[in-house]
Every structure is written in C-alpha cells, then in structure tokens.
Amino acid sequence: MHLRRLAVADFRSWEKAELDLAPGITVLVGANGVGKTNLVEAAGYLATLSSHRVATDAPLIRRGAEHAVVRGIVVHHGRELALELEITAGRANRARLNRAPAKPRDVAGILRTVLFAPEDLALVRGDPGERRRFLDDLLVARVPRFATVRADYERVLRQRSALLKTAKAGRSDLSTLDVWDGHLAAQGAVLLAARMDLVDEVAPRAVAAFAEVAPSSEPIGVAYRCGVADDPPRTVAELEQALLEAMAQRRRQEIERGVCLVGPHRDELELTLGDGPAKGYASHGESWALALALRLASYRLLQDDDVEPVLVLDDVFAELDSRRRQALAEVAAAAEQVLITAAVDEDVPDGLNGVRFAVTRGSVEPVSAPGRPD
Numbered sequence: 001m002h003l004r005r006l007a008v009a010d011f012r013s014w015e016k017a018e019l020d021l022a023p024g025i026t027v028l029v030g031a032n033g034v035g036k037t038n039l040v041e042a043a044g045y046l047a048t049l050s051s052h053r054v055a056t057d058a059p060l061i062r063r064g065a066e067h068a069v070v071r072g073i074v075v076h077h078g079r080e081l082a083l084e085l086e087i088t089a090g091r092a093n094r095a096r097l098n099r100a101p102a103k104p105r106d107v108a109g110i111l112r113t114v115l116f117a118p119e120d121l122a123l124v125r126g127d128p129g130e131r132r133r134f135l136d137d138l139l140v141a142r143v144p145r146f147a148t149v150r151a152d153y154e155r156v157l158r159q160r161s162a163l164l165k166t167a168k169a170g171r172s173d174l175s176t177l178d179v180w181d182g183h184l185a186a187q188g189a190v191l192l193a194a195r196m197d198l199v200d201e202v203a204p205r206a207v208a209a210f211a212e213v214a215p216s217s218e219p220i221g222v223a224y225r226c227g228v229a230d231d232p233p234r235t236v237a238e239l240e241q242a243l244l245e246a247m248a249q250r251r252r253q254e255i256e257r258g259v260c261l262v263g264p265h266r267d268e269l270e271l272t273l274g275d276g277p278a279k280g281y282a283s284h285g286e287s288w289a290l291a292l293a294l295r296l297a298s299y300r301l302l303q304d305d306d307v308e309p310v311l312v313l314d315d316v317f318a319e320l321d322s323r324r325r326q327a328l329a330e331v332a333a334a335a336e337q338v339l340i341t342a343a344v345d346e347d348v349p350d351g352l353n354g355v356r357f358a359v360t361r362g363s364v365e366p367v368s369a370p371g372r373p374d
Contacts, residue, residue: 025354109144
C-alpha cells in the first residue's frame with residue numbers, strides 16, 4: 001500500500017498544497033512552523049478520520065475558511081482509489097470515494113498509516129485518554145468498521161451524560177435512563193471486547209520492541225485495565241451484562257455527580273516498567289523508548305495482518321538517541337512507503353535519503369536529495 005498523491009485545501013495553514021508521492025522514502029524538510037506536520041497530519045486524517053494533535057476537527061480548518069478538504073490517491077495491490085474528505089466544523093463531514101458520494105466511515109481504513117510523532121510521549125506521560133485513543137485508532141486501522149462502533153459509542157455517551165447532568169440539576173426525570181443504559185452497554189461491550197483482544201496481540205510485540213530499543217532498561221508490561229471488573233469476561237454478551245450491572249450499582253453516584261462512571265471511556269491501557277508504573281517511573285529516554293515500542297508494535301501487527309501501512313515519522317529523529325534512531329531507521333528502510341518530516345537534512349539518518357521536498361510557508365517543492373544529482 002502507498003499514497004500516490006496527497007492534496008489539501010484550506011487545511012490548517014495551507015490554502016492549497018499538492019504532492020505527488022511514490023513508494024520508498026519521502027522527506028519533507030523545512031523550518032519549524034512552515035506546515036510540514038500539517039501535511040502528514042492530513043494523510044493521517046485520511047486514514048483514521050482523526051488527528052493525532054487535536055481532539056476536534058475545528059482547528060483543522062484554515063482560519064477564515066468555511067471548510068477544509070483533504071484528497072488522496074491510494075494504491076493497494078495495483079488498484080487505485082481516490083479518497084476525499086470535506087471537514088466542516090460543527091457539521092458532519094462529507095466524503096467521496098472515486099468521485100462518488102460516500103459516507104466517511106466508508107473511507108476510513110482504506111489508507112492505513114502508523115505515525116510516530118513528538119506528541120507520542122503523551123502515550124506514556126499523558127492521561128489515560130491518550131492511551132485509549134491509541135487503541136481505538138489502531139482498531140480502526142485494522143478493522144475499519146470500528147470507526148462506526150467508536151462513533152456510535154461516543155454519541156450514546158454524550159446523550160447519556162447530558163441526561164445525567166440535567167437530572168443532577170433537577171431539570172429532568174430519569175424515565176429514559178434505562179434505555180440509554182442499554183445502548184451504552186451494547187456499544188460499549190463491542191468496543192471493550194475488541195480492545196482487550198487487541199491488547200493481547202499488541203502487548204508481546206511492544207515488549208519485544210522495547211527490548212530492542214532499550215536493552216539495558218527493565219522490561220515493560222502492557223495490559224488492559226477494565227473498570228467493570230478486575231478479571232472481566234471476554235465475550236460481548238457477558239461484557240454487556242457486566243456493564244449493565246455496574247451501571248445499576250453506581251447509578252446513585254452517577255446522578256449525584258452528573259457523569260457516566262462506567263464504560264470503556266473510563267478504562268486504562270496500563271504500562272509498567274519493571275515493578276512500577278511507567279508514568280512517573282520511566283526516565284525521559286525510557287518514555288521515548290516505550291512510545292516508540294508501542295508504535296513499532298502497531299506497525300508489525302498491521303504487517304502480520306498482511307497490510308503494509310504507510311509509516312509516518314514526524315520530526316522524531318532529532319528527539320531520539322543514536323540507538324533508537326538506528327532501530328527506527330532500520331524499520332523505515334524496509335517499509336514500502338515512509339513519510340518523514342525534519343527541520344534540517346542532518347536530522348534524517350544516513351540511508352534514508354529518498355525524495356526530498358523543501359517546505360516553506362505556503363510552498364512545497366521537490367528538490368534533489370543530499371549528495372545526489374538533480
């Protein structure tokens with residue numbers, strides 16, 4: 001799989017930009033703040049319908065514009081697919097597939113990417129929501145229908161939360177709460193089961209990857225911590241019943257606080273280093289190594305699914321020590337397609353020359369790679 005063309009209009013800082021791409025390594029070089037990350041963010045949005053930098057779509061639209069557009073041509077097993085997403089704040093996005101109107105969920109997962117960026121340090125040091133989003137993004141990358149499951153769960157959660165808030169304020173009765181309990185349990189059980197199965201597959205790959213990039217550190221652990229039970233059931237039907245029982249037990253607390261206290265939105269991907277939690281115990285270098293291990297595990301899992309994802313490395317080589325740079329460079333050198341951003345050529349390891357684009361504010365132009373003739 002590779003991305004043959006990427007185009008944006010009114011996306012982030014870009015009024016317009018177009019890149020013709022090819023398999024192999026592509027490097028976008030430019031000073032900080034000129035929009036390199038915005039371009040690879042657009043590629044990631046085509047893949048997952050979400051950004052790795054912000055939780056909502058509004059910041060993706062260029063200031064003063066009504067909407068943003070991201071287009072791409074994806075080549076998979078010799079077949080070309082043209083994707084288009086129109087992003088409008090406060091409204092449902094619109095999509096096209098091969099120029100025909102489509103639902104956004106029909107576009108999700110056609111392009112598959114694994115992105116490693118400075119923001120990934122939050123996978124270790126940030127709040128649990130960062131780690132939940134990591135899992136859900138990977139679910140969508142593996143099985144695109146989970147974009148719908150995820151969206152449906154978030155919709156039900158908003159509705160149920162709004163009901164609890166009005167009940168707390170004494171402005172509504174709770175006659176429909178049982179109905180929303182059922183919806184939350186049904187959607188949440190599907191998401192929970194998928195997350196736990198995913199962690200079973202990600203964990204050993206992450207442990208192995210961490211041992212590669214940080215061999216002198218203590219071993220890591222990766223486990224899913226479910227708020228429903230310490231040893232939760234694994235089938236969807238059993239999880240649905242467990243969620244209903246947990247909501248019944250905590251109903252009074254939920255009404256008093258006006259929030260949903262039960263469901264996968266309260267769970268945690270637990271990361272440990274040795275005998276303690278990675279958050280707070282891991283050094284800066286170990287935190288980077290653990291974040292890198294999670295991304296490498298994602299990449300290898302997709303490969304094992306017989307999908308070669310596009311590897312996106314957003315300004316990360318400058319943050320890594322020599323061993324971790326080399327480990328990541330070896331993975332990149334063997335990938336079908338890699339998109340790299342860097343502030344200067346020297347940030348890119350030897351052997352990853354590829355095709356260069358010079359990025360300045362409002363302009364992206366192909367240039368010859370260092371040491372290569374035009």
